[in-house]
Amino acid sequence: MDELRKAVEEVELVDGHAHNIVPLDSTFPFIRAFTGASGDALTFSPHSLSFKRNLKDIAELYGCESTLQSVEDYRRVNGIQSICSTCFKTARISTILIDDGFEVDKMHYIEWHKSFSPLVGRILRIERVAEQILEEGLPDGSSWTLDSFIEIFISKLKSYPL
Numbered sequence: 001m002d003e004l005r006k007a008v009e010e011v012e013l014v015d016g017h018a019h020n021i022v023p024l025d026s027t028f029p030f031i032r033a034f035t036g037a038s039g040d041a042l043t044f045s046p047h048s049l050s051f052k053r054n055l056k057d058i059a060e061l062y063g064c065e066s067t068l069q070s071v072e073d074y075r076r077v078n079g080i081q082s083i084c085s086t087c088f089k090t091a092r093i094s095t096i097l098i099d100d101g102f103e104v105d106k107m108h109y110i111e112w113h114k115s116f117s118p119l120v121g122r123i124l125r126i127e128r129v130a131e132q133i134l135e136e137g138l139p140d141g142s143s144w145t146l147d148s149f150i151e152i153f154i155s156k157l158k159s160y161p162l
Contacts, residue, residue: 012094017123020100020107024080028104030072061090081115088116101125129156 022028035045059066062074096117113120
């Protein structure tokens with residue numbers, strides 16, 4: 001059992017579906033890091049078991065009281081660089097794959113994350129690519145057909161680096 005425990009504690013992790021880290025002054029509320037909820041549903045988050053457990057763990061990591069206010073104060077005082085460094089190092093994350101199709105204000109882009117992990121890659125959210133194509137419209141202003149969309153979509157997908 002000791003060998004297994006040691007192996008688990010020493011293994012480096014791959015975060016296979018992360019989202020961009022946002023600065024502390026983003027309008028994306030910190031509490032949303034604990035849940036997929038938004039709007040009125042967000043008010044129920046602090047009552048969930050997963051929220052309470054995660055808050056306890058992060059407060060222990062930061063060495064502060066296990067309250068949302070204490071954790072947020074710690075983050076504000078120490079800054080995003082310091083807290084990210086602490087979290088990534090403690091979690092032993094060696095690779096981050098970022099789905100940057102989830103857009104929020106002031107989010108840090110892929111390059112920024114490279115100071116915390118040796119390998120950072122991008123997950124291309126193809127539905128966001130499709131949305132952007134439709135928002136831009138056809139170059140000649142004509143109406144969409146399935147064939148015209150597919151042609152542009154495939155061309156756009158091929159333009160992304162592997």
